[in-house]
Amino acid sequence: MSLHRLREPVLVLGATSLVGRYVLPRLADLRAVTVALSRAPVDEPRGVRWIQGNLQDLAAVELPYAETAFSLCPIWLLPDALPALKAAGVTRLLAFSSTSVTGKARSSDRGERAVAARLAEAEATVRRFCEANGVAWTILRPTMIYSEGLDGNVSRLARLAERFKIVPLAGSGRGLRQPVHAEDLAWAALAAAASPLTSGRAYDLPGGETLTYKQMVERIFLGLDRTPRVLCAPTGLWRLAFRLAGPRLRGATAAMGERMNQDLAFDGEPAARDFGWAPRTFKPVFPRGARAPG
Numbered sequence: 001m002s003l004h005r006l007r008e009p010v011l012v013l014g015a016t017s018l019v020g021r022y023v024l025p026r027l028a029d030l031r032a033v034t035v036a037l038s039r040a041p042v043d044e045p046r047g048v049r050w051i052q053g054n055l056q057d058l059a060a061v062e063l064p065y066a067e068t069a070f071s072l073c074p075i076w077l078l079p080d081a082l083p084a085l086k087a088a089g090v091t092r093l094l095a096f097s098s099t100s101v102t103g104k105a106r107s108s109d110r111g112e113r114a115v116a117a118r119l120a121e122a123e124a125t126v127r128r129f130c131e132a133n134g135v136a137w138t139i140l141r142p143t144m145i146y147s148e149g150l151d152g153n154v155s156r157l158a159r160l161a162e163r164f165k166i167v168p169l170a171g172s173g174r175g176l177r178q179p180v181h182a183e184d185l186a187w188a189a190l191a192a193a194a195s196p197l198t199s200g201r202a203y204d205l206p207g208g209e210t211l212t213y214k215q216m217v218e219r220i221f222l223g224l225d226r227t228p229r230v231l232c233a234p235t236g237l238w239r240l241a242f243r244l245a246g247p248r249l250r251g252a253t254a255a256m257g258e259r260m261n262q263d264l265a266f267d268g269e270p271a272a273r274d275f276g277w278a279p280r281t282f283k284p285v286f287p288r289g290a291r292a293p294g
Helices: 020-029 055-060 079-087 110-132 154-164 182-194 213-223 235-248 254-259 269-275
Strands: 010-013 034-038 048-052 068-071 092-096 136-142 167-170 201-205 230-233
Touching: 010 020, 020 034, 020 048, 020 182, 055 079, 068 182, 079 110, 092 110, 092 182, 110 136, 136 182, 154 167, 154 213, 167 213, 167 254, 182 201, 182 269, 201 269, 213 230, 235 254
Parallel strands: 010 034, 010 068, 034 048, 068 092, 092 136, 136 201, 167 230
Antiparallel strands: none
């Protein structure tokens, strides 16, 4: 990746997010002039200047001049910040959304459909604002993001496997998945921002391997150095068990069980063509006792 194609200075929103943990060191290695926004004070790593502020009230923050902005936070937080970014001089915007914009659009769960609608509305707002104000935009839509021990998706399953030594699935768990590592997404953010081909486009970013949900869970067991133990239960029985255990599974929904047998696979070829997207295969390695945050 050519540094001269990455417009500096760089402003990073959502710098303490899962992807942000990997973006900042890469920017520091590139010696890019970087400012990161955080709601709370943060010790400054090498090569990064931190400023304190709330993304939803950027008018109260004196943003420094920046040409490129990386938005690593939920995209629905971005529209309110767009005028402040434009005023700070931003002419290049790289924003993360999610494949949930389509993957959850027809979910049986009302809350998940609302998330998909919220993503779609935010994406549309970002596009309209940028096109009306001369800001080159790119939207990246990752699939299931993981980073061993840090995420709330794959690492949550790892936590369940560690605790119960078995993971129950609804049906056969035949739905296709493409987990993507947060470190690969950090690389993608910088590569897409530096590529002249990505302006005005949205890209799906699947992981480097397509697996069934059952295979994904089995890989998680192997990553814990454990023999895979997966219980494929009839869907009706799984729903009944979820009703009983659901209140203790924070953030879980019955629709998650239904999706275990639905394909959520996306095409990464446009990203590969335009900025060299080539993510790793799914072979996580967890330390014993790895737990997802919260």
